[in-house]
Structure formats: structure tokens, C-alpha cells
Amino acid sequence: MRIALSSYRSKPHSGGQGIYVRHLSRELAALGHDVTVFSGPPYPELDDARLVAGRATDRATGPASRQTSSAKRAGATASIEPMSIEPTSIERASVEPPNPGRLRLEKLASLDLYNDDDPFRHPDPRELRDRIDVVEYAGMLSGSFPEPRTFGMRLAREMRSRSREFDVLHDNQTLAPGLLDIARGGLPVVTTIHHPISADRRLEIEAATNPWRKYTKWRWYSFVPMQARVARASSRIITVSETSRDDIVREFGVDPERISIIPVGVDVETFTPDAGVAKNAPGIAVETSAPGVDVETFWPDGSARHRVPGRLTTITSANVPLKGLSVLIDALAFLPQDAWRELVVVGTPNRAVETQLEALGLSPRVRFVSGISDDDLAGLLASAAVHVVPSLYEGFSLPAVEAMACGTPVVATRVGALPQLVHGTDGETSAVTGSAGRVPAAHGGSAGPRAHATGEADTSADADGSDAGILVEPGDAHALAGGIVSLLESEETRTRFGRVGRRRAVTTYSWRAVAEATAAVYTEEIARC
Structure with missing residues (x-):
């Protein structure tokens, strides 16, 4: 044609x-x-x-x-x-x-x-x-x-x-x-x-x-x-x-x-669990919202093979309320101080975000980076312990699938297609089927039997092992913090979710x-x- x-x-x-x-x-x-x-x-x-x-x-x-x-x-x-x-x-x-x-x-x-x-x-x-x-x-x-x-x-x-x-x-x-x-x-x-x-x-x-x-x-x-x-x-x-x-x-x-x-x-050949392994560069310079804070490299050992304990990542291409970054920052304030190391935000902060970070005393632990390549983004996602999608609304959420392709477990809000991405579809078959390109239905938008009341994170792994992460209610900072903590506390759960996410990205979401x-x-x- x-x-x-x-x-x-x-x-x-x-x-x-x-x-x-x-x-x-x-x-x-x-x-x-x-x-x-x-x-x-x-x-x-x-x-x-x-x-x-x-x-x-x-x-x-x-x-x-x-x-x-x-x-x-x-x-x-x-x-x-x-x-x-x-x-x-x-x-x-x-x-x-x-x-x-x-x-x-x-x-x-x-x-x-x-x-x-x-x-x-x-x-x-x-x-x-x-x-x-x-x-x-x-x-x-x-x-x-x-x-x-x-x-x-x-x-x-x-x-x-x-x-x-x-x-x-x-x-x-x-x-x-x-x-x-x-x-x-x-x-x-x-x-x-x-x-x-x-x-x-x-x-x-x-x-x-x-x-x-x-x-x-x-x-x-x-x-x-x-x-x-x-x-x-x-x-x-x-x-x-x-x-x-x-x-x-x-x-x-x-x-x-x-x-x-x-x-x-998603490009599953770039976004992999081993992304950044062969990287010899000394690291990527990052911006921090607090002046005078030392800047370290993303990969302390020059690679992303070993995940950085306590590292959280999120992507906010447009710093607007829809992306929920302010909710995530509020959630950080509820986390035990020794449970997490840093949040790396792919995006640029505005003054409101900087003010919020300063008021909560979180500026030294939240970094912003922009201008990085696909390979470096994949390396960053592969180095994270948990990737967070705090959106108040999403039509699809490409960043969630990219994190899943890197084998990184996800904490996401129960909006848009995120329940389908995180909890999957029956049979793990291709999401593109039929002559009109119709995708199987998501799990009811509210994640069906996995739905919890506002204020609670959905921290249970389902019996058939089809989860790639945890879903929480949008706009609920307490629930978001609970989901993050539950993953940071269990390496076994993070590993299981990461494997499911990688498999789903490869089998379901190819260009x-x-x-x-x-x-x-x-x-x-x-x-x-």
C-alpha cells in the first residue's frame, strides 16, 4: 500500500x-x-x-x-x-x-x-x-x-x-x-x-x-x-x-x-533486563532539584546488571497533573527513610514540584534527568528496584511496558489500560488479534477480584502468577506508598513480577x-x- x-x-x-x-x-x-x-x-x-x-x-x-x-x-x-x-x-x-x-x-x-x-x-x-x-x-x-x-x-x-x-x-x-x-x-x-x-x-x-x-x-x-x-x-x-x-x-x-x-x-530488543550491561561510559549526568548536592552516576559499577537497591524510577514526559508526579512525591514522604534510596525522574521539574520537594525535605533524594538515549533509558529502567506509574489517567502507558520489558516490577494506578498491562490478559496471547486489530478486554478497569478499597494497595500476587506488579487507586498517596514498600521488602516478589512483565512485553506488545x-x-x- x-x-x-x-x-x-x-x-x-x-x-x-x-x-x-x-x-x-x-x-x-x-x-x-x-x-x-x-x-x-x-x-x-x-x-x-x-x-x-x-x-x-x-x-x-x-x-x-x-x-x-x-x-x-x-x-x-x-x-x-x-x-x-x-x-x-x-x-x-x-x-x-x-x-x-x-x-x-x-x-x-x-x-x-x-x-x-x-x-x-x-x-x-x-x-x-x-x-x-x-x-x-x-x-x-x-x-x-x-x-x-x-x-x-x-x-x-x-x-x-x-x-x-x-x-x-x-x-x-x-x-x-x-x-x-x-x-x-x-x-x-x-x-x-x-x-x-x-x-x-x-x-x-x-x-x-x-x-x-x-x-x-x-x-x-x-x-x-x-x-x-x-x-x-x-x-x-x-x-x-x-x-x-x-x-x-x-x-x-x-x-x-x-x-x-x-x-x-515496545522495542523489546533495546528494553531488556540486561540493558546497559556492556556500557563502559562513566555514567549520565543528572540534575537534582537541590543546589550543591553531589551527583553520582546511574551505574556505580558501569553496568545495570545489578539493580541498585532502593532505586525508584518514574517517567513524566509532560509535567502536568494528569501524570500524578505530585502524588508520587507525597507518597515518598510516607515511606520509611531506610526503605528506599532515591527516585530518578525522567523529565524536567517545574517550580511547583521543586517547591513540594523542598517542603518535604526530599530534594537530595529525587533526581531529574533528560536528554538520554533509548539505550540509556533502558539501562536506567533495568537498574531500578521498582518502576512507578502514578498517573491519574492513562490511555495506554508506554513507560509501564518498557519497564516490564526490562524485567522491572511496576507499581501503577488502576486507570486506563494499566490493569490490563500489569495483570495481563487470559492466556498470555497476542494483544493484537483479528482483522480490525482488536485487543482482549482488560480486567474490568477495576481489576476484577483484585480491586481493593481506596487507601489500600493491591499487594497480593494472584494464584496463577500473571501479575507484573501492583495496582493502587489513582490520587491515593498512602496506597501508592504501601505498594512501593511491599515490593521493596520482597526480593522474591520483585523477581517474579519482573519475569512475568518481561514475558508479557515480548509476547504481547511488539511493533x-x-x-x-x-x-x-x-x-x-x-x-x-
Whole structure:
């Protein structure tokens, strides 16, 4: 097939959109499909599809620096070469793998008003090239987030003359009216919704401390009703879990018969229990929220083969209430001081987090790191005694699966797909089954018989040994602390959970299975149109 894969932003070093685009595009190309990725800034870093045939030939098609999966992550460990780009408003570059599939990137330039180096910048009037640029700038000035709408406008404009080049368009979470214009033009369109952004909006407005902050959050998320309208009008939607499907149906009013469930994958060759073993580097410099604190290396002996006693890890690619970092910090205050050594957070602290750590006297024991490679992230997760996912909401949680792939036991909240990830599915069979890529149901969202009352951690291991960790209620710092302590106190339980997690990650969540199921959805939608 000739596939157009679009994403309004594909940041390789924060969040999951760039990661999803990178891995899915590579595996689709490896299956023999021609894949053209359309993205606004920040742009993705694409892999050479030959990487799946032999990892020694891995070549990144982006900048030479690689960055983390959930904090800064993309690229490859060997023979990294920058992509050659033409300096046009739509920049093109291609990688020709030694198989029929072709993978290339086309950059749809925007005003890039939310660039990390200059956020909310005011462009020179000469940068306003057309009506779409004016709409984008006006949206920023009004306090809204215009990128999804304006990317959809640019993509629709591009496809007016190019739709015959493709058999299907697969969009990643844009949900803009321009996609409906493309579909009306005759090109089949499939849309991925990882979860409805209305959940982010609700939690951020609830966390706002005064009426003005609540208004600014409401204004920022004013694009959500647009996304709901587009979702209801979309003919085929892919999402990552049963919980996300239910939320999309409830929040956006989408017909559940039009939703296919295909989970996100994990690179089980990078994320392994032995990740970082061969590492000879002296370690990774980390930031601490307290000045003057000595910085030590992640791997005291130069490897991650021996887990660091008492080390906790968590990943928060976006420091927002939804990720629950403040709840985890509160939980640390309830832990016996001699039960844990440190918490390493993959992410960047904001002032509120720093203030919370200072008030609780935890600054010397909580470290923040960013800008590390996939290999180094895997080494960090493999060195941890326990990985913590304190989210208040999750559509899927890639970090949980990455920790499981590293054989690290997980303490997670009972939200989204986390019960399915941690407690597993019947029979340990592939999560991607059927022509529509449907995944078996999670254990009821509340973990069925494993559910406990708020304030208690689910610390019991089930009889059939299918648990990869412990589930607790979201937002409950006491329960989170109880789950962490119960694992830190039992090496036998940690080892058993780690083995289950590794097995589940390998057998259930491969990117190749994700790509095959996704291609099956394309075929069905093309036939329907």
C-alpha cells in the first residue's frame, strides 16, 4: 500500500506522538508498504526500515543526537547519519530500505509558535505567508492552541493535488476539519486517538488554583470540541485500549463499531533486563532539584546488571497533573527513610514540584534527568528496584511496558489500560488479534477480584502468577506508598513480577504486530470506500 501517515507534531523527545510515528512507520515500511510521513514541527526522527532485518544497519534519519522514549528518545545507536533536507516550506527526504517499502518524511512548515527554545514567540510580519499563518498566530494571541486546526488546513491543501499518490491517510490525533475535507475528496482516512484530550482538560482545570488560571486552561483546550466533532464524523478510528475506546465513546460520542483497538508497541530488543550491561561510559549526568548536592552516576559499577537497591524510577514526559508526579512525591514522604534510596525522574521539574520537594525535605533524594538515549533509558529502567506509574489517567502507558520489558516490577494506578498491562490478559496471547486489530478486554478497569478499597494497595500476587506488579487507586498517596514498600521488602516478589512483565512485553506488545494489525485496518477501510 501507499500510506500517508500524518501527525500535527511529532516531538521525538517528549510525549508519545513522535515515538508512535517513528516505530509504526518503520514497521509498515519493513512490511513492504510505501510510507510518507507528513508532520508539522517538532518533526519526528525516522528509522531506516532495514533496522528490523539487522540492527547493525540501524540509521537514524534525524539529527545526530538521540533522546529518550518518554523524555527524549529517537534515533539509533549505530552509524547515525543526518537526513538531507531541501530548504522548502515542505521539505522532503527519503530512506530506501532494501525491500519494496519506502519511508520518507515531508515537513509541513508552520510558524512553530510553541518551540521549546522560544515558546509563544511573536513572528516577524514577513513570516505570515498566507491565511493559515494568520489563523495560527491569531489563535496563539487569543490564548488557544491552534496547531491541530492549522495543520489540518495545510495537510488538506497539500492533498488537493496529491491524494492520488496514496491509498490511505492515517492521521495521528490531529482530529481537524481538514481531515474530513480530505476524506470527502475520496482518500480513505483512518484516525488514531490515543485518548480523548478532554481528560487532560478536565484534570488541568480542576488543578488550577484560581479563576483566571481555570479560564486560561479552558481557553487553551478550546480545540477539544472541534476534535470531538471530527471524531464523530470519522469513519474509522484506532485507539490503544478498551478504556480509551470507552472514553472516546463517552466523551466524544463516537459509535463504538467504528473503533478498532490496537495497543502501542515496545522495542523489546533495546528494553531488556540486561540493558546497559556492556556500557563502559562513566555514567549520565543528572540534575537534582537541590543546589550543591553531589551527583553520582546511574551505574556505580558501569553496568545495570545489578539493580541498585532502593532505586525508584518514574517517567513524566509532560509535567502536568494528569501524570500524578505530585502524588508520587507525597507518597515518598510516607515511606520509611531506610526503605528506599532515591527516585530518578525522567523529565524536567517545574517550580511547583521543586517547591513540594523542598517542603518535604526530599530534594537530595529525587533526581531529574533528560536528554538520554533509548539505550540509556533502558539501562536506567533495568537498574531500578521498582518502576512507578502514578498517573491519574492513562490511555495506554508506554513507560509501564518498557519497564516490564526490562524485567522491572511496576507499581501503577488502576486507570486506563494499566490493569490490563500489569495483570495481563487470559492466556498470555497476542494483544493484537483479528482483522480490525482488536485487543482482549482488560480486567474490568477495576481489576476484577483484585480491586481493593481506596487507601489500600493491591499487594497480593494472584494464584496463577500473571501479575507484573501492583495496582493502587489513582490520587491515593498512602496506597501508592504501601505498594512501593511491599515490593521493596520482597526480593522474591520483585523477581517474579519482573519475569512475568518481561514475558508479557515480548509476547504481547511488539511493533511488528502493531503494524500488521494497523495495515489490516487500512485494507478494510480502503475496501469500504
